[in-house]
Amino acid sequence: MYQTESSKGTFLEQTKAAREERAFEKKKEAAVIKIQAHLRGWIARKKFCKLILDEFDSEFKDETTRLKPAIKIYKVVCRFLLVWNKERDAERFDNLCRYLVTSLLSDNAKYSYVGVALNKDYSLSWIKHIKDILWKCCDYLQDLKLDVPTDTRLILIHLHTLVAFTSTSTWVILKANNMQVLKNGMNRLCANIMGHLFMRGFYLTLKALLIRGLARTKICLKHASLSAIMTLATRPLISAGLTEKLVSMFLIHIFSVPALMLHLENIAPECITILETNDVLKHSLELLSVQQDMRIVFNTLEGNYALCLLGNLLHLSYCQRDTVLKELCFPTFNFVITKLMDSCQHYVVTKQSNLTHWHPVLGWFSQGMDSGLQESIPYVKQQLFLLWSQPIVSNLLGSALIEALDPEGIGIENIPLALPPPPPTTNIIKRALEARTNRQNASKQHRNKLGSPECTKIALICTLYQTALHTLTQLRLDIFTGLCYQDNILYQLWRFLYSLGPNCGLKSFLDLLAVNTKGTTPEFSILTLFADCMTHYITILDDIEMYEQQKPFNLTDYVAMSSFLNYFLYKGILTGLFDVKTITSNSFFQSLHTLLMVLYRRDSRRSYTPPGHWLIKEIRINSFMNVLDKGKKSTQLLLQKMPHVIPHDERVQLFRKYVANEKTVLGLTESACASPQSTVITVHRSCIVEDGYRQLALLPPHALKGVIRVRFINEQDLDEAGIDQDGVFKEFLEETIKRVFDPSLNLFRVTSEERLYPSPTSYMQDNHLFLFEFVGRMLGKAVYEGIVVDVPFALFFLSQVLGQTQQALYSCMDELPSLDKDLYRSLTYIKHHDGDIAELDLTFSVDEDVMGRVVTHELVPGGKAVPVTNQNKINYIHLMAHFRMHTQIKDQTAAFIRGFRSIINIDWLALFSTPELQRLISGDNVPLDLVDLRRHTQYYGGFHDSHKVVLWLWDILLKDFSEEERKLFLKICRLNLKVKKKKLKRFIIKKKHFILTKESVEILKSLGFEIVGGILKSTNTLLK
Structure with a gap:
């Protein structure tokens, strides 16, 4: 029989389904087997783990002081470490650490845990085993909190374990005579263990622990913990012979902890002794003196923690101020400290922005600060202050200055400053002898020169403190105070400047400025530092200290330094040695100019200089004014920065010229406008201030600068006669000012x-x-x-x-x-x-x-x-x-x-x-010079100097008038007559009737004159 197509398809589908079902059943069976395997494995592991943990617990259930055979314990611990879990087994691991440390106190190899290493079957595995245990100690230290009491005890346990197994000093077993031969091998073993920990990041663990405990307002680390940490930190360094790599890592991870040295001094001072004994400072400075190594360290730390490293280096240098610092203060210490501060400047910015952060020491900074560092800043400041403390300043700058000023060791106080030379005598022989003596004295005084090794040394040290002023911007006042009041350092620096040649080496500095217009060479740091410090010093100096006590600086010192600054800046500006375009940003110029102006204003308030001291004698006023009119930049800058170098009278004339030029521009003069606009105001005699205020207060400045004409209303509400040539306005102005x-x-x-x-x-x-x-x-x-x-x-x-x-x-x-x-x-x-x-x-x-x-x-x-x-x-x-x-x-x-x-x-x-x-x-306010006044008086209307009336005038002024009366008489001329100025005053007597202001009448009456029928009379018939 033949199957139909439909029945054939059904059969195939059934066959496929059956096959898929069988495959699915197989997968289910495989999955069940796999799950059962995992479950059985997990159960087996749990049983195995429990068995191991039970075994461990049974061995360590007794007191840790009860020692057991070390090999047996070793095997138990090895199995324990196979199943160790950090969180679950924390307490078990603590018990283990206690036992291990206690076992080292045994002098029996059977019970000492070190004894396992003496067994050749276990020696290699024991080393790996100990490394594993010690690293697990580091792992636990990462998470423990120093401000929790229970954690604090655990930290001590783990630190103790690390200390015990990284050095043979606590291994009692090695003290036996028969064990001495093993000591060197065991020391190498400890070094190997230490090296392993170091390579895995041991320093990072210690750094984190130090920062958690010290970088805070309330210090959490106690003596034992801090001492153990520093012991562990220095062991790899010392065991390796302070190699460059380890020194570099020590500086980066340990010595950059904020204010570490300060806390060591307060909590664990014996740790500082370890650092001193092993020449850590010397090796650190030598490493950092290599620019490449300095760059590596700084780039790793960047700005904030580099500043902490600087503080710790300064503190250790302060501790070793009589040993290592004396040896390395120059150039090594000087170079390292300068470069560290200079590197920090790369992160300092001039103004606030969205990308900047405020730093309590550095100002606006391009880096943020963590909370721990923020809380540590007060401690770091204390360390930075050591840079300008007496011991370090004396070792650095003080010793260099004494070496330059007193190479023979007779004492600086016994080397007098040369006094200004007396006026030359007319005796030729005596003058020659005086010149020879002056040259000899000058050679003694001016023993130093720019560019000499002594000068270069002082310049580089001054550069260090200049760098500190530019970097530690928020500590500038403290730096100035330290330098100004430490062992007369500032005065010694002045003595050194004085020794550089005539007028403080003026010619040498000008020659140097000619090749360096920005003043950035180290030699200029001497001038800049002195100027900045001296400015601070004079600013807080009161009159008793400056004018009466005169210690250490006397008034002749101020005269000498102002003379140098005045001429140096004058020549620098006028000859173009200072770039006119950048002079406002030239810190060298600004420092010297600020000191000059402080000295000048002090002298203006209470003089200490001889007459004409501030004038530059070589300036020819007419030529100067001509050049100024032509708009030469250097001349304009000189007048702007140092106007006092030209006489006061010329500056007054210049002021009047500025006023006249402005009036011309505004059209307020007759030459600029045929009839300049004027403002007329009406003022009652009884209400001068009120009427003037009401009519003038709201006038714009342009109108007030123009011509103001005043019409007075007298007590009878009648207009006073006439408006003269500004005399009435002058009277109004003087009367207004007098009343207000x-x-x-x-x-x-x-x-x-x-x-x-x-x-x-x-x-x-x-x-x-x-x-x-x-x-x-x-x-x-x-x-x-x-x-x-x-x-x-x-x-x-x-x-x-x-x-x-x-x-x-x-x-x-x-x-x-x-x-x-x-x-x-x-x-x-x-x-x-x-x-x-x-x-x-x-x-x-x-x-x-x-x-x-x-x-x-x-x-x-x-x-x-x-x-x-x-x-x-x-x-x-x-x-x-x-x-x-x-x-x-x-x-x-x-x-x-x-x-x-x-x-x-x-x-x-x-x-x-x-x-x-x-x-x-x-x-x-000087007496009236009648001779000068008469010499410059012009006469009109038939009068002349020999006229009888004129002779009466001068005779009365000379013989009968007091000084006050002469001033009143001159005031009449100023109020009522057209006045011209040349030298003192020039007035013109006109043979005609003139209008007297009310104030003039009152003055004349007080001088004994009377007015009858419009004629001014006196006992001498002075005027008609």
Whole structure:
């Protein structure tokens, strides 16, 4: 029979299904067998593991002090390690470590775990076995927490185990006489074990442990733990003979731990002895003195931890200051420390951005800091401070200076500075003898030269401290304080500069500047460091220290250094040695210029230099002014930076020229405009200030700089006769200024020397700040027009007008005497008080009596609760001075300056010092030179010098008038007659009737004149 097609297909499908079912059954069977095998294996392993663990527990259930045969224990431990699980067997492993350490105390090879290694059947496997155990100790140390008491005990156990099996010192078995022959072999065995751990990252484990325990506010590592860690850290280093690779790894992983040396000194000082004994410092400095090795170490650490390495190196150097540091201080130590700080500068940035982080030592930094490092910074700072501590500064800079200044060892104090030469005598023979003596003295004084080995050494050391100032930006004040007050280092540095040749080696420095205009050579570091430190020193120097005590610097020293700086900078600018385009960013120029200006302003306040000291004698004024008019950049820069090198009178003329040029540009002169625009105001005699304020306060500066004409209304509400040639406006201006500066108005107060400054209680006056701005504009107008007003200001206030108080090195204490001499004496007493300042019960606050009510001002937040101590008294006296001179009157001063500068360009004021600005405002307070006045007087209307009336005039002025009366007479001429200026004053007597202002009439009456029918009369019929 034949099957149909459909039945055939069904059969094939059934066959296929049956085959697949059989295959599936086989898979199920295989899977079951596999699962059963795994399960049986797991059960077997569990049983095996339990058997091993039970065996281990049975062997270690007794006290660990009960020793058992070492080989038996070894076999048990080997089986235990086969099934060891870190979390499950932590306690078992701890028991094992205790037992192993205890076994080493046995002198019997049978019970000491080291005895297993003596059996040749187990020696090789035992070494591998111990390495495994010790690495598991490191594994546990990674996770244990130092601030958990239970973990702290476990850390000690694991550290003890590592210490015990990496050195034979605790192996009692080797102390037997018959075991001495094995000692060298066992030491090599320990070295092998140590090397194995090192290659697996042993230092990383120790570093992590140190950072967790030390890089925090509250230190967690105790003596035993820290001592064990350092013992382990130094063993591979010492056993390998301090090879370069191991020293490098030690520096990177161990010595870069924040403030490690500081904590060792406080917790485990014996570890420092180990470092000293094995010359770790010497090998470290020698390694880092190789630039390639230095680069490897620094690139691995980068900025933050490189700074920690620097701190630890400084601390270890401080500990070995009398041994290794003396030997290696130059050039090795100097080079390494300089390069480390210089490398850190690559991560320092000048300003804040989204990519920067604030570093408490370095400022804005391109790297972030972890929390541990952040908490360690105060400790790291303590280490960095050692760089400018007395021992290190003396070893570095002090010894180099003494070597250069006193090679014969007679004592620097016995080498006098050459005094300025006396005026030359007219006797030729005597002059020759004096010249010979001067040359001999100069040869003794100027024993050093730029470029000599001694000078180069000092220059490189100065470069180190300059690098510190540029890198450790937030510690600059501490660095300056350390250098300025350590063993007269600053004074010795000055003596060295003085020894470089006439005028402190001026010619040599100028020659050097000619080939290096940026001042980047090491020799210039001497000048830069001295200038920066000296600026800091003078800024905090009070008058008693500078002018009376004169220790160590005397006034002749200041004269000499200012003379050098003045001429050096003058020549550098004028001859183009300083690049005009980059001079503002030239740190060398800025350092020297800052010191020069500090010395100049100190001299301006209280002179210590001879007359004409600041002038450059070789300047020809006419030529200088001509070059200035042509716009030569160097001349303009010289005038901008050092205006004092030209006489004051020429600067006043230059100021007047600036004013005249501006008037021409603004169209405010007759030459610029046929009829210059003028403003006419009407003022009542009884309301001069009010009417003037109402009509002038809102005028724009442009209009106020123009012509102001005044029409006075007298007491009868009648117009006063005529408007003369600016005389009435001058009277209005003087009268306005006289009234607003009257202390009874309470806008201004007077010091004990009758000098004016803004009143702290001026707020009681309505719109007092608007009044201050108006007063500033009026005074500015007076200066702008060359009208001299009798307004003596306190010097500290004028310093604020000039903008000097905005400079970083401005000292409030310097100018405090110009406000309150009694307060200055009190604060100076506090500064020099040798006892405990806390006994005075002072706080950082000040009480002020305001209308019978005591108001307390805090100098710092919470200042009432902050006591003044010996540590913070310097801060207190500066804050107190700043409060009295600035904080109390800051709003009034700002308003006055705003008004004054709306008329007077601040750049013009830069021509003058504080006293010179007062002279610009009030004129010179010198006796009237009648001879000079008569010589330059011009006569009109038939008068001449031999005229009878004129002779009467000069006779009365000379014989009958006092000095004050002569000034009043000259004031009449200034108020009523057209005045020209040449030398002192020139006035013109006209034979015609002229209009007298009211003030002039009053002055004339006080001098004994009377007016009858419009004719001025006196007993001598002086004028008609």
